[in-house]
Amino acid sequence: MSFDYDLFVIGGGSGGVRAARTAAATGARVALAEESRMGGTCVIRGCVPKKLMVFASEFRGQADLAREYGWDAKAENFDWTGFRTKLNGELDRLEEVYRNLLGGSDVTIYDGRARLTDANTVEVAGETVTAKTILVATGGRPVRPDIPNAELGLVSDDIFSMESLPKSVLIIGGGYIACEFACILNGLGVEVCQYYRGAQVLRGFDDEARGLVAEMMKEQGIDLHLGTNIVEMGPAGDDAGPRPTASDAAMGAPVGEGDSGSKDTGDVAEKDAPATYRGPIRVKATNGQERVYDAVIFATGRAPNAHGLGLEELGIGINRRGAIEVDEYSKTAVDNIYAIGDVTDRIQLTPVAIREGMAFTETVFKNNPTAPDHELVPSAVFTQPELGTVGLSEEQARDRGPIEVYCTSFRPMRSAFAGKPNRVLMKLVVCADTRKVLGCQIVADGAGELIQMVGIAVKAGLTKEDFDRTVAVHPTMSEELVTMHKPVRTA
Structure with a gap:
């Protein structure tokens, strides 16, 4: 049978792009589809913008330290609008770099959502194309908890597109995303409160190490409450502005600039839609505390973008976590369909997804079966x-x-x-x-x-x-x- 492509990659994040380029380098005819922005979570709404925000947030403390060393240094009145404008410009540049890398590798790009209709057929951007091999690299998305008024809160994707910095924020969660943004926003001058229902933040990391991180976070002024969760939340009074309707949230009224990762799922529940509410939010906690915040951020987990792609209809397993089930070589239950990266929920790290993409090319296009190495990953x-x-x-x-x-x-x-x-x-x-x-x-x-x-x-x-x-x-x-x-x- 003749196919339009030897490989069709669904997802333009770091793993998918690396797999597409390395496969094309073998002479394979390769196409890649991305429905949002090229670069995926890491480049557009994850590692890169977050690290730039980390850098920005450190200067206030560095100025304070510099004064102790004799310098007349100040870092006051952070200009969020100016920083965000420059940040968006850098993300635009990186997205163009990714597109140029694909183009230079002779990879055909489809801007649109791809869906499988059978094991070799893809519908994308109003077209139907065929491929001998399919690679799913659709990543993951942040999710909101299933509680009343959860749509009032933000998730990590929304932070990069805030039009202005809140004066106060409540962060719900104790994982690395919650703790990182607590430190970032605190460093930028935001009053930060953090609730985590567990006994200590950064569950799964070394106890002694995470204990010291928590101690230092509190030392810096983060109001960290352990063993604490939300009882209820809602708009803070009649003057808080209009509350979004469910239809507003489902239609994805803009938070600001940029995209919400929730749009990548294809079957997103309303609780995962972008937040549209702007105004003070009253929160009651299990520890009896009740107060008003300018914003609430949910950092309570991520979910793989595995649904709505036509996989289940082909008999491909999706586990209870919502991840695509693969073998040691990243192959699904269908012999010609593979999956890599966060959508498989093995190790959710960009360098791991890249390594999985390279191992996929070795296995499928170089006749060198290679299982990605998930041991001792720093x-x-x-x-x-x-x-x-x-x-x-x-x-x-x-x-x-x-x-x-x-x-x-x-x-x-x-x-x-x-x-x-x-x-x-x-x-x-x-x-x-x-x-x-x-x-x-x-x-x-x-x-x-x-x-x-x-x-x-x-x-x-x-x-x-x-x-x-x-x-x-x-x-x-x-x-x-x-x-x-x-x-x-x-x-």
Whole structure:
């Protein structure tokens, strides 16, 4: 049978674009469809704009620190409008870069929502095309909880398009997105309150590390309430402005500029529609607190964009989390249909999606079956201070056998000289039998940069003695990673 394309990719995020380009480099005829903006979550409404906001939010604290070092430095009256204009310009530039990369690779681009009508046929932008192989890389989206008046709140996608900064905000959630935006908005001068129903934020990360992050967040002025959730929320009085109707929300009245990731699902419930309400919101909490905020942000989870693509009709499994079920080679239950990235809910990180896309090309177009490697993936949480992690947490390692824990927490020279309470943490978790370093946790400014380097050592299977043989760079925070000679505890 003759097909229009050898490969049709659904989704223009980092994983889908990398797979399309690497497949095209083998001589395959490739097309890619994206219904929103090229670049996907990471480039348009995730990693990139968030990191630029992190940079912006740090300058107020840096100015304060500079004064302690003798500088007449000030960072006041943050210009959100000017920053947002420049941010949008940068995102436009990056989107064009992605389009040019695809065009330069001879990948045909379809701007529209794609849907499968059979295992080889795609409907997109008013056309019907066929492909020998299909790759689904549609990513995920933030979701609002199913509670009354949830449509009054924002989700992470909405933050980048706010027309003005709120004076006060309530963030619901305790994961990395909630904590990152709590630190960002606090740094930009917003009064931030955060509710999390669990006992400690950043569930799943090392207990000691996440405890220090939470302590530092509170030290910076974030009003963090643990074991706390919303009882009810609603507009704060008659002068709060018109409340959106369900039909308004479903039609996606604009929040500002940009797109909401909720439009990517195809079968989005009204609770996932973009927020349209602007005005004070009254919130009552389980801890008895009742107060009014200018905005409420839900950071309570993400869902894969797997529905509405025609997959279920072809017999492709979608699990309870809403993720596409794939084997170790990213293949679905249909032999010629594959899926990568957040839509498979394996590890929701952009570099992982890119690696999965490259492994897909090796497997399908280079006749070199390659399973993506999901072991020992380093990652960072861009709170202030940052949390960098690779390998096992202390709690995970305890369950696997005898371990030694090497750990230190201290005030780094930079902040100690300025009389600041900032603390850092360096931790190595070591297998007592093999001496291999099983995991590393760093809480410090620049921990994301540091953990990348440590990740190489951990991935290589180096031992604690390999670390010990490495000469320290002095004076640095990171020298502690090679000077901790006695374990603080064993298990």
